[in-house]
Amino acid sequence: METLHLHTADTTPFEIHPMSWVDEQRHEHTLTPHRHDYYVIIGVTSGRGNHNVDFQHYDVQPGSWWFLSPGQVHHMQMDGPHEGWVLSFEPDFFCISEANRELLINTGLFQNVLDFKPYFIPPEQLDLLEPYLQTLQGEYQQKRALREDMIRAWLQLFLIQASRTFADQLVTVSETSKSVCIARQFQDLVDRDFTRKTRVSEYADQLNITPSHLNDTVKKVTGQPASEHIKQRVVLEAKRRAFYGTTSAKEIAYELGFEDEAHFSKYFKANTGQTFTDYRKAIRHKYVEK
CATH class of the missing domain: 2.60.120.280 (Regulatory protein AraC)
Structure with missing residues (x-):
């Protein structure tokens, strides 16, 4: 790609x-x-x-x-x-x-x-x-x-x-501008740091609020807790990198901050219902091999 x-x-x-x-x-x-x-x-x-x-x-x-x-x-x-x-x-x-x-x-x-x-x-x-x-x-x-x-x-x-x-x-829910601002700042931080920071507490520290307050605020604004946003951002990047034919699952696991390929594979399947290998084959067949 x-x-x-x-x-x-x-x-x-x-x-x-x-x-x-x-x-x-x-x-x-x-x-x-x-x-x-x-x-x-x-x-x-x-x-x-x-x-x-x-x-x-x-x-x-x-x-x-x-x-x-x-x-x-x-x-x-x-x-x-x-x-x-x-x-x-x-x-x-x-x-x-x-x-x-x-x-x-x-x-x-x-x-x-x-x-x-x-x-x-x-x-x-x-x-x-x-x-x-x-x-x-x-x-x-x-x-x-x-x-x-x-x-x-x-x-x-x-x-x-x-x-x-x-x-x-x-914005589809009625929220104060402060809550929306916190949620957007959090999303910006996650998009920038998700490969290095995977805990809600790390982002809460950057925003000078408690982890529970961050989770509650993000859930009210987006419908999902902060922890889910972090998880889904990692999965999204894994899906994007699946499109690259020359990058191995082991390399992608390392680039996304996982200790080993086994942990990454388990994480990916738990959140998508597919193994990384099966997902890569399917997505490349859909967009490249046809």
Whole structure:
């Protein structure tokens, strides 16, 4: 499986293009499931198809928006003519300050790796987002003074507006903003440290709260306790790495922090119902060998 890097026409680690441009210029890279080491936002304004994200199938329809985090495995196939937007940016480009990093977390748009879903806006309401996209495209194409600063500023505004636009789809329970913030910070920490930290207490210490409070808060916001999020994040990464044909189960076990392959295999089967070997064969047959 290919990991795509952001190669722009200049040194700015940001891109915005119509979907048609991506189809023409990046077609060979998107024929099979792949992952990016940067953030990708895809907005479909017309056309239909299907989108597999981390081996889950979703229908694509006009008004579908996808906020993909670095590392997510995906493959989109459109049926016939289609239009839309694709924005890409590297983490370090946007998270130039701690405030920007917190903004990326607090919008909630990307903090759903374990419970991924697309967002939807009726095409007739696209004007809620379109002005920001057009301005970003203009700044990207015109190399004027302080270009990166302007792009970053408009990207901030776009993410805030998108968070407002999809607000009713981001949080499905009535929770205080403090609880939601704790849950999102926890998810961000897990995504960053899950191979090194597997206990709830380790994340609670980082957030300066008790393990029981963290478990309860995360469960109220997401429906699952903190411990389950850690477990499922490890399993998700194992599934992603199963796609690599040259990495052995023993190597993957070591990379994910397990003492030995036997412990890893038992853990994987307990959480998926399949052995790692059987899962790898099935997923590669589905996406590669056909």
